[in-house]
Amino acid sequence: MDDLATLGTTVTLRWAVPTDLPEVVAMLAADQLGVTREAVDDLEPYRAAFDAIAADPAHLLVVAVDGDRVIGTMQLTFIPGLARRGAWRAQIEAVRVHKDTRGSGVGGQMIGWAIEEARRRGCALVQLTTDKRRTGAHRFYERLGFVASHEGMKLAL
Amino acid sequence: MDDLATLGTTVTLRWAVPTDLPEVVAMLAADQLGVTREAVDDLEPYRAAFDAIAADPAHLLVVAVDGDRVIGTMQLTFIPGLARRGAWRAQIEAVRVHKDTRGSGVGGQMIGWAIEEARRRGCALVQLTTDKRRTGAHRFYERLGFVASHEGMKLAL
Numbered sequence A, B: 001m002d003d004l005a006t007l008g009t010t011v012t013l014r015w016a017v018p019t020d021l022p023e024v025v026a027m028l029a030a031d032q033l034g035v036t037r038e039a040v041d042d043l044e045p046y047r048a049a050f051d052a053i054a055a056d057p058a059h060l061l062v063v064a065v066d067g068d069r070v071i072g073t074m075q076l077t078f079i080p081g082l083a084r085r086g087a088w089r090a091q092i093e094a095v096r097v098h099k100d101t102r103g104s105g106v107g108g109q110m111i112g113w114a115i116e117e118a119r120r121r122g123c124a125l126v127q128l129t130t131d132k133r134r135t136g137a138h139r140f141y142e143r144l145g146f147v148a149s150h151e152g153m154k155l156a157l
Helices: A018-030 A044-055 A106-120 A135-143 B018-030 B044-055 B106-120 B135-143
Strands: A011-015 A059-066 A069-079 A089-097 A125-131 A147-156 B011-015 B059-066 B069-079 B089-097 B125-131 B147-156
Touching (some): A018 A059, A018 A069, A069 B069, A125 A147, A135 A147, A135 B147, B018 B044, B044 B059, B059 B106, B106 B125, B106 B135, B125 B147
Parallel strands (some): B089 B125
Antiparallel strands (some): A147 B147, B059 B069
């Protein structure tokens, strides 16, 4: 499979494949907030979600790999809309970098690639929400040019 | 076309159709923030966006109508994801109620229907972002059960 981008001497970005799932889910579960929300010992619901993501080209699941280790992941969704003269927007979800790799710049490079991909597809906007407790993440995204202009509102069902 | 829901004695909810576009775009443009972002005299970009929304069942464009007048609109997008054990989320965008109809409860009924539809489809979460300047909207969504737990970050391209 072709790489999407080269992020460093040994790190590349590519589409996620089913065999990446254990490592990706482990990263979701290792997260400060994800630890109570994930269940790494049962991958079945994650496989179903992977298939749903793969079934619609509106969704892209990306991993950063260093050799054969998965060190980062993010999901993009491209959303058409009437507002802003029929603008498309790119939405970023579920960004994680492996704890052993934080501070290496991989996260910023992943988001930088997402912004370029959104631009290439003619999106007018890139958007994401980040938990208000993740103050480090806010600074990270602001450095990349994002503005915290909106309230991100959630309702759990 | 069948109605999705009856919101009052004369108000119903249904899928948007192309002939609704002038009224929907007029509502987007009449908005306090939309007035500088929309261009009602050229519907072509809106028609293209409408076709893109209609082309993928992940996206739903809904209107509330009173007789043959369009008095409300919103867009839903259903997003699969790995996080939260492979949870689907429903995202609400571009909610508008005609200025002559505000305070009638139509907005709350539209969002209430969206929440029920998300539940029916097995979503774990309903999410939206709202501009920090729209303080009335924050109270509106909080009354409906939403929690402003996240920063909504945007990057214009």
